[in-house]
Amino acid sequence: xxxSPPLLTMAGIVKSFPGVQALRGVDLTLYTGEVLxxxxxxxxxxxxxxxxxxxxxxxxxxxxxxxxxxxxxxxPQESRAAGVAVMYQEFTLVPGLTAVENIFxxxxxxxxxxxxxxxxxxxxxxxxxxxxxxxxxxxxxRRLSTAQQQLVEIAKALALDARIIVMDEPTAxxxxxxxxxxxxxxxxxxxxxIGIISITHRLEEVFAIADRVMVLRDGGNVGERxxxxxxxxxxxxLMVGRELAGDFPPRTASIGEPRLEVAHLSRPPAVRxxxxxxxxxxxxxxxxxxxxxxxxxxxxxxxxxxxxxxxxRLDGKLLAISSPRDAIAAGIGLLTEDRKLQGLVLGHSVxxxxxxxxxxxxxxxxxxxxxxxxxxxxxxxxxxxIKVASQEQAVGTLSGGNQQKVVLAKWLxxxxxxxxxxxxxxxxxxxxxxxxxxxxxxxxVAGKSIIMISSELxxxxxxxxxxxxxxxGRVTGEITDxxxxxxxxxxxxxxx
Amino acid sequence: xxxxxxxxxxxVLVLLxxxxxxxxxxxxxxxxxxxxAAKQVAAAIGGQHGRxxxxxxxxxxxxxDHVFAVCLxxxxxxxxxRVLKTVTGGPKEARDALAEIAAGGGTxxxxxxxxxxxxxxxxxxxxxxxxxxxxxxxxxxxTYRWPNFLKAENLLNIANQIAVIAIxxxxxTMVIITGGIDLSVGSLLALSAVVTAxxxxxxxxxxxxxxxxxxxxxxxxxxxxxLVGAFTGLMITRCGIPPFIVTLAMMLxxxxxxxxxxxxxxxxxxxxSFVWLGRGANLLGVPNxxxxxxxxxxxxxxxxxxxxxxxxxxxxxxxxxxAHLSGVPVDRVFLFAYVACAVLAxxxxxxxxxxxxxxxxxxxxxxELYVIAAVVxxxxxxxxxxxxxxxxxxxAFIIAVIQNGMNLTNVESYTQKVVLGLVILGAVLLDRFxxx
Numbered sequence: 001x002x003x004s005p006p007l008l009t010m011a012g013i014v015k016s017f018p019g020v021q022a023l024r025g026v027d028l029t030l031y032t033g034e035v036l037x038x039x040x041x042x043x044x045x046x047x048x049x050x051x052x053x054x055x056x057x058x059x060x061x062x063x064x065x066x067x068x069x070x071x072x073x074x075x076p077q078e079s080r081a082a083g084v085a086v087m088y089q090e091f092t093l094v095p096g097l098t099a100v101e102n103i104f105x106x107x108x109x110x111x112x113x114x115x116x117x118x119x120x121x122x123x124x125x126x127x128x129x130x131x132x133x134x135x136x137x138x139x140x141x142r143r144l145s146t147a148q149q150q151l152v153e154i155a156k157a158l159a160l161d162a163r164i165i166v167m168d169e170p171t172a173x174x175x176x177x178x179x180x181x182x183x184x185x186x187x188x189x190x191x192x193x194i195g196i197i198s199i200t201h202r203l204e205e206v207f208a209i210a211d212r213v214m215v216l217r218d219g220g221n222v223g224e225r226x227x228x229x230x231x232x233x234x235x236x237x238l239m240v241g242r243e244l245a246g247d248f249p250p251r252t253a254s255i256g257e258p259r260l261e262v263a264h265l266s267r268p269p270a271v272r273x274x275x276x277x278x279x280x281x282x283x284x285x286x287x288x289x290x291x292x293x294x295x296x297x298x299x300x301x302x303x304x305x306x307x308x309x310x311x312x313r314l315d316g317k318l319l320a321i322s323s324p325r326d327a328i329a330a331g332i333g334l335l336t337e338d339r340k341l342q343g344l345v346l347g348h349s350v351x352x353x354x355x356x357x358x359x360x361x362x363x364x365x366x367x368x369x370x371x372x373x374x375x376x377x378x379x380x381x382x383x384x385x386i387k388v389a390s391q392e393q394a395v396g397t398l399s400g401g402n403q404q405k406v407v408l409a410k411w412l413x414x415x416x417x418x419x420x421x422x423x424x425x426x427x428x429x430x431x432x433x434x435x436x437x438x439x440x441x442x443x444x445v446a447g448k449s450i451i452m453i454s455s456e457l458x459x460x461x462x463x464x465x466x467x468x469x470x471x472x473g474r475v476t477g478e479i480t481d482x483x484x485x486x487x488x489x490x491x492x493x494x495x496x
Numbered sequence: 497x498x499x500x501x502x503x504x505x506x507x508v509l510v511l512l513x514x515x516x517x518x519x520x521x522x523x524x525x526x527x528x529x530x531x532x533a534a535k536q537v538a539a540a541i542g543g544q545h546g547r548x549x550x551x552x553x554x555x556x557x558x559x560x561d562h563v564f565a566v567c568l569x570x571x572x573x574x575x576x577x578r579v580l581k582t583v584t585g586g587p588k589e590a591r592d593a594l595a596e597i598a599a600g601g602g603t604x605x606x607x608x609x610x611x612x613x614x615x616x617x618x619x620x621x622x623x624x625x626x627x628x629x630x631x632x633x634x635x636x637x638x639t640y641r642w643p644n645f646l647k648a649e650n651l652l653n654i655a656n657q658i659a660v661i662a663i664x665x666x667x668x669t670m671v672i673i674t675g676g677i678d679l680s681v682g683s684l685l686a687l688s689a690v691v692t693a694x695x696x697x698x699x700x701x702x703x704x705x706x707x708x709x710x711x712x713x714x715x716x717x718x719x720x721x722x723l724v725g726a727f728t729g730l731m732i733t734r735c736g737i738p739p740f741i742v743t744l745a746m747m748l749x750x751x752x753x754x755x756x757x758x759x760x761x762x763x764x765x766x767x768x769s770f771v772w773l774g775r776g777a778n779l780l781g782v783p784n785x786x787x788x789x790x791x792x793x794x795x796x797x798x799x800x801x802x803x804x805x806x807x808x809x810x811x812x813x814x815x816x817x818x819a820h821l822s823g824v825p826v827d828r829v830f831l832f833a834y835v836a837c838a839v840l841a842x843x844x845x846x847x848x849x850x851x852x853x854x855x856x857x858x859x860x861x862x863x864e865l866y867v868i869a870a871v872v873x874x875x876x877x878x879x880x881x882x883x884x885x886x887x888x889x890x891x892a893f894i895i896a897v898i899q900n901g902m903n904l905t906n907v908e909s910y911t912q913k914v915v916l917g918l919v920i921l922g923a924v925l926l927d928r929f930x931x932x
Contacts, residue, residue, distance in 0.1 A: 334821060363803070
């Protein structure tokens with residue numbers, strides 16, 4: 001296999017943006033039929049490197065060769081034509097089109113100018129058969145689950161005869177079950193001779209799928225080893241450049257009286273008769289499969305969606321919540337699952353984003369007190385170690401971890417009694433994850449209550465005082481003895 | 497810093513460049529008139545002679561000529577120069593005056609006249625026609641080269657011409673910053689003008705209307721527009737209809753109602769005093785409409801940059817969902833934007849009625865497009881979440897300067913449209929490149 005030239009060779013790739021050198025001469029080699037895990041903290045340059053490969057960015061220097069032949073990608077089209085398919089975290093499917101239409105978008109099979117629909121359909125069925133899955137070809141993609149949409153993306157890559165497939169956080173939006181399924185498919189594709197580069201933050205996954213691991217730090221190579229010759233802690237060490245104490249910080253909070261009580265919360269079909277309570281100083285984890293109704297439940301509590309029925313009490317007092325404004329006034333904060341779409345105004349500055357829920361406190365008679373605002377932002381930036389050039393930097397230009405910290409900062413400043421974290425560490429590097437765990441611990445030590453939604457079972461088991469498992473809009477189980485719980489136990493409840 | 501200046505005020509540069517271009521193109525021989533001319537001539541005479549002079553003042557019948565004569569009279573009285581006679585009118589009057597002085601046996605040391613009067617044939621053969629007056633020196637104001645474009649009156653004219661569009665553009669900027677659009681402003685302008693004029697004619701008794709009554713008529717018209725804006729806002733927030741559709745519908749409705757109310761006619765039975773707002777100039781010669789415009793821009797700038805509401809407008813446009821989940825009263829913010837836009841369109845209609853001393857349903861045609869153009873040229877993004885009031889003011893002035901400059905350089909009105917369209921495209925293109 002290694003006698004022939006490598007499938008892909010990237011050498012000395014340099015790319016800088018105004019103010020940042022994202023890549024300082026990175027080398028990457030990928031062989032046929034191999035799964036390469038590309039690791040690194042946020043901002044290490046993984047995504048930039050893949051965008052160079054995908055033709056979205058043009059490198060300042062360096063060479064790319066496929067099968068030993070030098071390539072120069074001036075656009076995503078040229079990269080795709082050379083057999084490279086890059087799947088970004090945000091899917092590029094057109095929501096209103098069916099799987100078939102999406103797969104052949106831009107390369108429709110036509111006969112005399114008309115789309116040969118039956119041919120396309122047949123080929124799509126073949127592709128999905130090759131992947132070993134069944135997808136409804138008649139419904140628009142927006143009706144498919146996230147996992148199914150991802151499979152459509154993969155089929156689309158295969159339809160283009162892609163020989164190199166890049167997946168950026170392929171399991172970020174999947175449940176463990178769906179992720180396992182995806183791993184099988186990835187292994188299968190590799191057996192068929194496709195080279196796969198997978199970018200991920202979940203180290204368990206690396207052991208499940210990768211043949212080789214390559215680590216980037218600060219835009220340069222720091223290490224590359226076959227999977228058999230690296231351990232989990234070595235990976236972390238390479239990524240962060242230091243050893244972390246453990247995955248989860250130790251807890252010292254003492255749990256008190258019930259703080260937030262929810263009774264018979266309903267908005268079918270997503271949420272059916274959900275009741276639970278969170279106590280002072282407690283982290284309550286809500287877990288389950290994607291689509292189990294976890295996010296929908298907390299959105300009802302927060303007033304983001306109208307509820308059909310149900311009561312919400314804070315410290316025994318009935319709350320009349322009909323909008324997020326009411327919930328915030330009562331002392332509830334929600335850190336949304338999707339930072340970019342729901343948590344932040346990406347084009348606006350760190351300062352403006354921070355101030356949004358806090359303007360009431362930072363203004364007098366409708367006028368914003370700019371000096372106080374800057375001071376408050378400055379304090380939070382220091383306290384949370386947010387890496388920003390200035391308060392005026394647009395949050396859209398920050399790394400995922402720093403964006404999440406800005407979201408955190410804006411809610412911490414509100415001093416909420418109950419904070420709801422929806423997938424707080426999704427797409428965040430190990431170092432930043434640990435910092436966020438520390439912050440959550442700090443909050444419960446101060447007597448606050450936290451509801452944490454998470455699909456990552458190690459995180460659920462490592463952080464929660466109590467676990468609620470949801471399935472199909474209902475609470476199907478509660479685990480109170482977390483230290484003795486196992487991932488299998490949770491999964492069983494989740495599939496109830 | 498230099499970078500920031502360029503990105504934030506790039507459009508100011510474009511505006512200055514346009515002004516410079518039109519200044520060069522319109523530079524021509526200028527003769528001072530009115531008080532400036534009088535001062536210059538009086539100074540010239542005072543410097544030439546040490547003794548008391550006998551002068552004849554000759555002014556034409558153009559605007560400013562009367563002022564010229566009066567000011568000279570006053571200045572000469574102060575210096576002790578003897579004014580034999582002051583003539584205003586044509587060459588015939590000047591000839592009569594000369595004949596009278598000659599008949600009376602007086603001599604003239606100097607004939608002081610305006611630039612235009614200095615060219616009259618009467619004064620070319622004084623020696624033979626009126627030997628009795630002696631050999632008077634002909635004193636006229638010195639000419640100089642100066643751009644027609646850069647004259648104070650032209651600049652004020654530009655500001656006055658754009659005041660209505662600029663004022664309406666304040667509201668449009670807010671709406672566009674929230675990520676919306678308001679197509680109804682042109683029709684609201686007409687509706688407001690018709691309602692104002694209609695109330696003055698039918699309720700207040702036409703030309704005999706009192707000032708207080710007229711003020712109430714204006715307020716009523718603006719309130720009507722405000723109600724339309726509130727309806728628009730509610731349709732958008734409560735029923736979830738896209739702003740484009742709602743305001744397109746309201747554009748047709750408002751225009752139709754304006755035609756119905758005015759019965760398709762222009763309403764002009766309005767007191768002369770009503771033009772105070774549109775044509776008057778009480779502060780240092782700056783038209784009242786321009787003063788109002790600048791005042792409103794100041795207020796709007798403070799609103800957008802310093803208040804909670806301003807922040808909310810940007811946030812709602814930048815990411816509606818994130819703003820909602822951050823506790824921003826999203827619906828109320830949208831409602832405010834559309835009401836503010838409609839109210840300002842109503843105010844624009846009142847100003848227009850005052851400028852034209854009538855109200856007609858044909859007012860404001862295509863204005864929504866000019867207003868949107870001003871906002872977009874001013875750097876506000878149609879995607880929402882970004883933009884500034886001062887940018888819009890600059891954008892409005894860019895459009896006004898182009899129109900005015902082309903009028904001064906005698907560009908045909910059809911060609912003007914073509915140029916204006918291309919300039920809007922060019923300005924936005926330039927903006928794109930700068931932000932890349």
